[in-house]
Amino acid sequence: MRAHYRDVGLSESDLAPDPFTQFALWFAQAGASGLHEPNAMVCSTADERGRPSSRTVLLKKYDERGFVFFTNYGSRKGREIDANPYVSLLFPWHGIARQVIVSGRAERTGRAETAAYFRTRPHGSQLGAWASEQSSRVASRAELDRMFEQLAERYPEGEDVPAPAQWGGYRVRPETVEFWQGRENRLHDRLRYTLGEDGTWTVERLCP
Secondary structure, three states: OOOOOOOOOOOHHHOOOOHHHHHHHHHHHHHHOOOOOOOEEEEEEEOOOOOEEEEEEEOOEEEOOEEEEEEEOOOHHHHHHHHOOEEEEEEEEHHHOEEEEEEEEEEEOOHHHHHHHHOOOOHHHHHHHHHOOOOOOOOOHHHHHHHHHHHHHHOOOOOOOOOOOOEEEEEEEEEEEEEEEOOHHHOOEEEEEEEOOOOOEEEEEEOO
16 A cells, blocks of 8 residues: 655744644644544553553643643553653644654643543543543453443532542653654655753754
8 A cells, every 4th residue: 555645845944943833733734634633642651671552542732841641540551651751652644644753751740730621521531530440451341331330320410520549641741843744755854853951942854
């Protein structure tokens, strides 16, 4: 299978002075293009022995401090981040021949920030955060459904559901952010922002 990429490229002169402004531009364009869930990103972590694992999570917030997603802290990714905070986030916007790759350190958000986001989740998603001990074994689907139903009886629709202590956010503070634009003949444009020790960003072009 072979895809033909566009001939409109990405040049250094096109870039914003920082990766967050550039990401905001591309993120808006991805959403306007009709891509399904442009906030879906592949989050890759590694354990203390360097063995990697990847999964798709949803970006819920971003600003100049970093990129935020929420999860169960006891999940595999949560345990691996505790052991090794360096992570990679990949936005695979195949439909518009673009990718964004974020590399940096993950840190937990504060409980106030977690609770504020948790209150915006649909009622069923709030209950699901309590019902699922993410990445742990469960005897059957019926057992998982039973736990959910018990929680639904305890917290009926319209009643406040507290954020579980084991559930919360991670903010990935980027050290590099790469913007990838597909080009003809596989000569893709790859421009990477790198954060310097003085807090400024520099841009370098990478071979495709």
